[in-house]
Amino acid sequence: MFGTVGQMTSSNDRTILVTGGAGYIGSHTAVALLERGFDVVIADNFCNSSPLAVDAVSSLSGRPVRLVHVDLTDLDAVNDLFTSCAVDAVIHYAGLKAVGESVEDPLRYYRTNLVSTMNLLETMAAHEVFELVFSSSATVYGDPQFVE
Template sequence: MRVLVTGGAGYIGSHICLELLEAGHDVTVVDNLANGKREALRRVEALAQRPLELFTADLNHKDDLSAAFSGPRIDAVIHCAGLKAVAESVADPLRYYANNVAGTVTLCEVMRQHGVSRLVFSSSCTVYGDAATVPITEELPPAPVNPYGRTKRMIEQLLTDLQASDPAWDLTLLRYFNPAGAHASGSIGEDPAGVPDNLFAFIAQVAVGRRPELRVFGNDYPTPDGTGVRDYIHVVDLASAHVSALEPAGGPAPRVYNLGTGRGYSVLEVVEAFERASGRKIPYVITERRPGDIARAYADPSRAHAELGWRARRDLHEMCRDAWRWQSQNPDGYPDS
């Protein structure tokens, strides 16, 4: 297949591109490079020893986007492009709705114009909001609690409406839990702009000396050590799920899958595992809980296993080891390019 990956120059997208190339697919990337790096794609090509095609274009610029569909026939789209910082989405919701929701509308319009009907969408466990029960199954009614999560849920709804309007669409929604780690080579990984929004990237920057300490938001949650528990999933496992999701499977579309390991780890367990993997001390301070944070969230990933034949294979140690390899080899992230 030739697969068009939106947001392919980003953290998860670059790992997906590599998995696709290694599985023998051809890859076209559309990315406006707002948060993605050209260098990430150069490294993907070097690892796969195969080229891919990059269109530097914004999803909301229909003509530019259309150009990416005008070359060799695109068989499927993996839609990772999006803004993802929760606090930023609270401060500037219009930007999030315009980029994420309107961008997806334009993408689907352009796909329809070009007769492309298969799409795999990067959704998030954020759509579940403050889930009352764990493990979280796909049946739990979504109830996102911030604008970012609502953009993800709105996109899921618009894709569900689209599927209902025309059975020719073939849509899959993947709800990621907490992506972590990097490719085992250490040559591609997460390179956040500004202050990292997620735990692994923050810890890695503390370990490498870019930040003095980790702030742990609350140690009075009803969890074994009082810190929040999340389901971390190795980014290469996550990427491989997309290759599986390209093959039609399971029940009627849109198909919805949780992507997680099914096991939760607390913040302090991750700190300890990272210290072991890196041989570095991770100083931390306990601060107030963050508004909106929940005690525990982990997936029931059994549907993805049953229908896609996929499951996460890499454990917490491998996530820490690979995140550290990436960060120690690239202390300042990708060079500017």
């Protein structure tokens, strides 16, 4: 599903793909990018967010946002995204990050976090997009006796 929130205008600015852009960090990043003159494409499957967040990004920044409803674990869909949107760089926030849930359902986490990232990297290379910001939480597991 492809759509535009707000009215799209032509721009010579660079276009940044924000994966997971309807999520917590992604939506704030999208507003900051738009305020600095970048064009933004948000790609999200809304498994932990809502398209309403993208409406908010557009109204807060006063700029249009291109929204692509896509599951990044689907390689063909990721390729369609890059074919339909001229992307200059990518900020990758799409992922799952709840520690307890990851222990209960590790395969879902491997599929989402690893397959999505591999699909993205492979497609970026195929479309000659070589700039990536990857965001990852560093969580320490266990119950250590001492924390230094």
